[in-house]
Amino acid sequence: MQITFPEGTEIGVYNGNGTVVGSGVVHLGRASVTIWGDNIATNGVIDGAIEGEHLSIKAYDVKNSQMYKVNLGEVTDLGLNTKSKDLTYRTNGLYIVNGSTPDISSELRINNSPNPFGNSTLVEFTLPESGFADITVYNLQRY
Numbered sequence: 002m003q004i005t006f007p008e009g010t011e012i013g014v015y016n017g018n019g020t021v022v023g024s025g026v027v028h029l030g031r032a033s034v035t036i037w038g039d040n041i042a043t044n045g046v047i048d049g050a051i052e053g054e055h056l057s058i059k060a061y062d063v064k065n066s067q068m069y070k071v072n073l074g075e076v077t078d079l080g081l082n083t084k085s086k087d088l089t090y091r092t093n094g095l096y097i098v099n100g101s102t103p104d105i106s107s108e109l110r111i112n113n114s115p116n117p118f119g120n121s122t123l124v125e126f127t128l129p130e131s132g133f134a135d136i137t138v139y140n141l142q143r144y
Contacts, residue, residue, distance in 0.1 A: 050090035074099040
């Protein structure tokens with residue numbers, strides 16, 4: 002199932018170490034994302050993507066505070082005129098990426114309001130399927 006993210010969803014591109022090496026924001030159902038390469042002037046500190054490195058994409062839905070891994074579909078490298086299933090960093094590369102996310106309903110969602118709260122709060126949650134749930138509430142001020 003392909004999900005269209007709402008306006009303002011943040012897109013992050015990550016290297017193999019989990020470092021953010023690119024970002025963008027969804028606007029009108031699409032996102033233009035800039036990926037930055039490693040800065041050789043930082044003397045051995047990897048602070049960007051490295052030529053030939055495989056990258057992954059995640060989306061953060063700001064409104065619902067949810068992070069989703071984006072499963073890559075077809076990646077078109079416009080400079081090389083090639084198609085693949087992987088996003089591989091290339092200096093000065095230009096790509097069109099199609100992807101999808103897991104079905105949102107297959108994930109646990111939990112929210113409380115107001116947050117932060119004083120004397121009381123309302124906790125709402127959904128589960129991927131019908132069933133029972135154990136909920137434990139901790140008062141961190143007592144520790």
